[in-house]
Amino acid sequence: MFRVKEGKISSNGLFVMLIILLVAKIFLGVPQAMVEEGDSAAWLLIIVSALAAVPGIWVLLKLMKKFPGKNLIQIAEELLGRPGAFLTGLILSFFSLFMASVIVREFSETVLTTVLPQTPISIISFFFIGAMLLGAYNGLEVISRASTLLYPFILAGIFSILFLTSNYINFNNLFPIMGSGVGKILYHAPGRSSMYTEVIFAGLIAANIKDTDVIPRQVWKAFAVSVVIFVVVELFYVADLRVPAAQKLYVPLFQLARLIYMGRFIQRIESVYIFVWFFLGALKLTVFLYSSAVALGWAFKIPIYQPLLFPISLLIFALSFIPAGVYTAFQLDMSIIREYGAIIAWGLPLALLVAAAVRRKGGGQTENKMDK
Amino acid sequence: MIVLILVLSVSFTLGCWDRKELEDQAFVQAIGIDKGQDNQLLVTFRIAIPSKAGLGPTGAGGGGGGGVGSVAAKSSLLTTVAAPTIPAAITLASGYVNRELNLMHTKVFIFGEPFARQGVGPLLSILSRYRELRRNIFVCVAKGEAFKLLAENTPDLEKSFTKYWEGVKLLESRLAINPGSLFHEFAIDTEALGISGTMMYLAENERAKTAKAGDIKIPPSFMEGNLGIKAGEIPRTGGNPIEYIGTAVFKGDKFTDVLNLTETQSFLMLTxxxxxxxxxxxxxxxxxxxxxxxxxxxxxxxxxxxxxxxxxxxxxxxxxxxxxxxxxxxxxxxxxxxxxxxxxxxxxxxxxxxxxxxxxxxxxxxxxxxxxxxxxxxxxxxxxxxxxxxxxxxxxxxxxxxxxxxxxxxxxxxxxxxxxxx
Structure with a gap:
């Protein structure tokens, strides 16, 4: 049977990679976009949108349980034949590619706006591309280990900012408690469930995880931890800034880091965080590049994905320059990826699950012999 | 691959584009904003002269008013430029200061009273948007013009204005004589519906330079044991003529009132x-x-x-x-x-x-x-x-x-x- 040559990682590696993928967006426009729609109840919007994502994740995990040890493309091949696998591979590859190009631009714009204003954006993007190329070339195991290494620093990076800006907290800023209103929160929540679309990555690398039995537990765990981080960050962000200001700031966590003022000595320490953010962004992009190349490899039956990395990164590099400015780039992320990404992330597994039900295939007994 | 990346890193991480040598920068410590003629701004910059900083004794060495002897004043340059915007003033000032003005170490923004009464709204945007300025910069209203206050400010004990302003802010928590307002606090309060913004209030005490100890007039509130005075009113002689007691109260973006020392303490207690x-x-x-x-x-x-x-x-x-x-x-x-x-x-x-x-x-x-x-x-x-x-x-x-x-x-x-x- 055909197989793209990838490495094997533990389910714990999957957990850490999912956390990195899900949480990285908190350093971009997510906290601000949530306040824009949820007002002082932005935290509630996050919880409701997480609840809206639960059925999508459940469908994905149900599908993975029906076809243990197989990734989404292999499942599509079994259910819909070669055309189905080809189409699934293409969709996943382009989805990752599109997300990567937008995120390269967002992270580059963030670096440009905050620390390197005179450096051409192409040079900053080039470094992100270089880092992701190197990571993706070395494969899944290296990405997983790098994620495990970076994970504590990311958590420390987030929570230390919240702690060091706690002198600005005013809990009255979290009122009126329902913010923009129940109606608006329920209206925005399904679209905002796209915040968790990165979970689909678990479906793409399902065949490369050693202990398949615990995949659902690790996915749910990563999802729950991310939701908790999002909610805590959002609560602090709004409590520190008041809603009108919180609705307007780009790169909210960087703004919070710049606000740190704990007496004469603890201030101006945002540079410490820049490194964490760069590595976090680079790692997230690495996963996207890897996903895009592997999905394309599966679609075209190319057993080695590495030769695809350079052309895909070139495409990501080129596409990242399409948005005219920083506002367009952030809008593209928040209005398209984080609004309609759910259609692909939850729709694709659902379509496959329906196909499995119609064709009466899968039942948790199938073993992928190539994995043995 | 690794070698290639190392070579490229060496080539590209020299900071060519954002390279800024310290000796090419003029670090602004304080900015004063006043109303100029024909709807223009009068922007005053207090610029540090690092080569002179920390030299010699602090203060004037006795007598009335820090005056010309203040090390902080001697180790900085004070200049006022008329311009339509602050970035324009930076450009113009760089035209004779011989270095590019850098606002990354600016500690304080002082608005002259006439300008603040007219509304500081148009300048809030630069404080929020401009990368070099931070949201935790101190904000103050000066009685009269900001440029006059900056010119008269001659700290006696500090060798640097940066340290001086940090000391002024510290007095919020030590003695509650001013609200120690940061731009961030002012900005978020001004935008909100349920609270008004505040700034620190500064004024020059002209009598301090001339009065003899025997001629000092006692404020009526003192008879009640109450320090109901604000900046510019301390009954004294000698020392830096600039005082920083009281709270500038805003309605929207307009300066409307001043709280004296005891009122400032009440305000801080209530909040x-x-x-x-x-x-x-x-x-x-x-x-x-x-x-x-x-x-x-x-x-x-x-x-x-x-x-x-x-x-x-x-x-x-x-x-x-x-x-x-x-x-x-x-x-x-x-x-x-x-x-x-x-x-x-x-x-x-x-x-x-x-x-x-x-x-x-x-x-x-x-x-x-x-x-x-x-x-x-x-x-x-x-x-x-x-x-x-x-x-x-x-x-x-x-x-x-x-x-x-x-x-x-x-x-x-x-x-x-x-x-x-x-």
């Missing part, structure tokens, strides 16, 4: 931002005698805002603790618990009167500087309902009930009063 300060009250049993305390807030204030239709009832309960610093009269407040109770009630009454008169004065003008609106929001479910309620108007008619609980915790290093024999 829960009071750390510690000294307080003098009249001795309730002996005429013309005063009792100074070191006070601090016992616990955060408890505020409850009840809304029934258009009727608003605000209740605030404050807990303040104090240590006796001195007793001028012979009454044994330190050891007689009954008398101590009497003194506690006198302090409570003093604090209540002081806070009520300040809050009510501003309430009449629809200025909610304590931020009772923040608590009122809890009565509403959604932002739309809150916005519709029109808090600034409703606040004018609100019933405000302030109560202080004061407890004497410590009485100093001595028990009974000294016995003085005739």
């Amino acid at each position: 829960g931002n009071f750390n510690r300060a000294t307080l003098g009250v009249k001795d309730p049993l002996i005429k013309n005698r005063f009792i100074p305390f070191e006070i601090k807030q016992g616990s955060p204030p408890i505020v409850k805002v009840d809304i029934k239709g258009d009727r608003v009832k605000i209740k605030e309960r404050l807990s303040v603790e104090g240590d006796l610093v001195a007793i001028q009269g012979p009454v044994e407040y330190a050891t007689d618990l009954g008398k101590q109770k009497l003194l506690q009630s006198a302090v409570e009454k003093h604090l209540e009167e002081q806070a009520c008169s300040m809050v009510k004065r501003l309430q009449k003008r629809g200025i909610d500087m304590v931020g009772y609106g923040d608590y009122a929001k809890r009565n509403f479910l959604t932002r739309a309902e809150w916005n519709k309620y029109n808090w600034p108007e409703k606040f004018k008619e609100a019933e405000i009930d302030l109560k202080f609980v004061f407890r004497i915790r410590r009485t100093g290093l001595q028990g009974r009063q000294p016995e003085i024999h005739p």
